[in-house]
Amino acid sequence: MKTAVIGGGIAGLAAAYELARTGRPFVLYEASPRLGGIIQTIRRDGFIVECGPDSWVTEKPWAQTLVRELGLEEELISSNDHIRRTYIARHRQLIPIPDGMRMMVPGDLEALRHSPLFTQDAQLAYTRELERAAELKVSALPEGSDESVADFVRRHFGDEVTATLAAPLLAGVFGGSIQDLSVRAILPAFVKMEREYGSLVLALQQQKRSSGPAPVFTTLRSGLQTLTDSMAATLPASSIRLNTSVTALARNGAIWRVFTPLESESFDAVVLATPADVTRSLLAPLDPAFDSLLAMDASSAIVIALAFLPTDAETIQIPRGFGFLVPPANGPLVHEPQLLACTFVEQKFPHRAPPGAVLLRAFFGGDDAPRLLGRSDEELLALAHMQLSQYLGHLPEPSFTVVRRWPRSLPQYAVGHLTKMNLLASRLRSLPGLRLIGNAYHGVGLPDLIRQGREAVC
Numbered sequence: 300m301k302t303a304v305i306g307g308g309i310a311g312l313a314a315a316y317e318l319a320r321t322g323r324p325f326v327l328y329e330a331s332p333r334l335g336g337i338i339q340t341i342r343r344d345g346f347i348v349e350c351g352p353d354s355w356v357t358e359k360p361w362a363q364t365l366v367r368e369l370g371l372e373e374e375l376i377s378s379n380d381h382i383r384r385t386y387i388a389r390h391r392q393l394i395p396i397p398d399g400m401r402m403m404v405p406g407d408l409e410a411l412r413h414s415p416l417f418t419q420d421a422q423l424a425y426t427r428e429l430e431r432a433a434e435l436k437v438s439a440l441p442e443g444s445d446e447s448v449a450d451f452v453r454r455h456f457g458d459e460v461t462a463t464l465a466a467p468l469l470a471g472v473f474g475g476s477i478q479d480l481s482v483r484a485i486l487p488a489f490v491k492m493e494r495e496y497g498s499l500v501l502a503l504q505q506q507k508r509s510s511g512p513a514p515v516f517t518t519l520r521s522g523l524q525t526l527t528d529s530m531a532a533t534l535p536a537s538s539i540r541l542n543t544s545v546t547a548l549a550r551n552g553a554i555w556r557v558f559t560p561l562e563s564e565s566f567d568a569v570v571l572a573t574p575a576d577v578t579r580s581l582l583a584p585l586d587p588a589f590d591s592l593l594a595m596d597a598s599s600a601i602v603i604a605l606a607f608l609p610t611d612a613e614t615i616q617i618p619r620g621f622g623f624l625v626p627p628a629n630g631p632l633v634h635e636p637q638l639l640a641c642t643f644v645e646q647k648f649p650h651r652a653p654p655g656a657v658l659l660r661a662f663f664g665g666d667d668a669p670r671l672l673g674r675s676d677e678e679l680l681a682l683a684h685m686q687l688s689q690y691l692g693h694l695p696e697p698s699f700t701v702v703r704r705w706p707r708s709l710p711q712y713a714v715g716h717l718t719k720m721n722l723l724a725s726r727l728r729s730l731p732g733l734r735l736i737g738n739a740y741h742g743v744g745l746p747d748l749i750r751q752g753r754e755a756v757c
């Protein structure tokens with residue numbers, strides 16, 4: 300049984316790795332000159348700069364398992380959770396999110412009382428949510444139905460928490476609007492908590508009693524590209540086709556034909572690990588239903604890293620913590636494109652910068668992305684430098700910078716996403732031998748994609 304894996308990001312690499320590990324024949328097609336997709340690490344002057352993802356969520360085990368299999372356990376490092384703190388930017392000030400929050404849900408209502416982040420009304424809404432536990436359990440989101448993240452959070456905590464905390468938290472991760480994102484697809488753990496406890500505050504209090512603290516994020520000491528490079532190193536060179544875009548697919552009975560600009564080849568199975576837009580254009584000619592099933596919004600991300608050597612960093616005042624989020628601006632898009640978030644990289648993880656140095660990663664995107672993607676690196680750097688200075692005070696010139704644009708890289712799981720995924724799965728049953736993996740379907744995070752990739756070829 301010979302398999303074509305199309306797309307060499309983490310999802311496609313995981314499928315190819317599993318095929319190689321179990322000694323089965325395959326060809327991995329990758330359009331670009333390198334494997335790893337959005338995962339890319341730059342190592343320079345003692346800094347480790349991630350151009351895409353910087354870590355994974357520790358509680359999902361599939362990335363760790365793979366790292367251990369590859370013999371990289373010495374590389375595993377955790378986030379510096381003793382200084383885990385994220386700030387919300389407001390009126391050019393950085394206000395800490397109170398300790399013990401899981402996203403917008405407090406584990407400790409007392410910790411909110413002294414926080415300038417919330418008005419008394421919002422604090423009251425939190426207390427009332429706990430008191431309304433029984434009522435919220437009765438009115439919990441019915442099985443099989445969906446609503447937006449904004450509606451869900453508003454039902455529990457009201458407008459202020461929705462705008463102050465939920466909107467920037469979700470925009471920071473998905474680059475999207477919480478008015479559109481599906482709570483069932485994006486926050487399944489909260490939907491489950493509501494069903495079991497009614498109140499999310501109550502659910503978190505109960506969970507805290509039963510589980511100890513664990514580091515939130517895990518990464519690799521030398522950067523995430525070490526993972527994708529190590530996976531690639533396990534693949535037979537003869538199975539890898541770089542700089543090779545797949546342009547069309549055809550099926551004749553049980554045999555699949557994969558077309559590239561120069562040739563075509565036959566396979567028994569095809570794993571499509573391409574971004575949703577590409578998957579859609581490859582599948583729609585085989586079955587027009589895929590045109591609508593794979594049509595989805597995707598937001599673009601722009602990552603701008605600024606590295607400051609110790610001599611320059613002396614003058615920079617960075618608060619202790621992992622970084623800050625900027626709540627989305629309200630109203631029509633007349634404002635200057637706005638920073639979404641910034642990570643204080645050398646504080647979030649150890650070994651990311653020389654001692655005394657500072658490494659900032661600024662993120663733009665969301666609704667502003669179409670106006671930003673066409674700007675030059677110099678324009679984007681000037682914008683990032685100016686907006687970061689508004690929150691962090693004077694910033695000297697960085698010793699070097701990195702700018703990366705990731706157009707349409709984060710698919711938006713809109714309300715009804717899971718129903719659409721069920722329809723997609725049933726349609727795929729009419730095309731035996733075909734599997735779809737990648738961040739458009741069942742999770743955008745690295746552990747989920749590794750799991751999907753490996754399971755697709757089991």
Ligand SMILES: Cc1cc2nc3c(=O)[nH]c(=O)nc-3n(C[C@H](O)[C@H](O)[C@H](O)COP(=O)(O)OP(=O)(O)OC[C@H]3O[C@@H](n4cnc5c(N)ncnc54)[C@H](O)[C@@H]3O)c2cc1C
Pocket residue numbers: 305306307308309310311328329330331335336337338350351352353354355356543544545546572573574577600601602705708709736737738739743744745746748
């Ligand atoms: C800025 C940013 C930060 C993120 N941070 C995190 C994080 O910290 N933690 C986390 O868990 N997740 C994070 N994510 C999400 C995660 O990085 C992505 O969901 C994941 O890397 C996507 O992997 P993939 O394999 O699905 O797609 P991709 O990495 O996009 O790979 C798809 C591959 O297909 C190739 N391709 C396209 N068309 C063709 C074709 N016709 N023929 C052959 N090949 C083709 C592309 O060149 C590409 O290499 C982040 C995402 C972004 C954009």
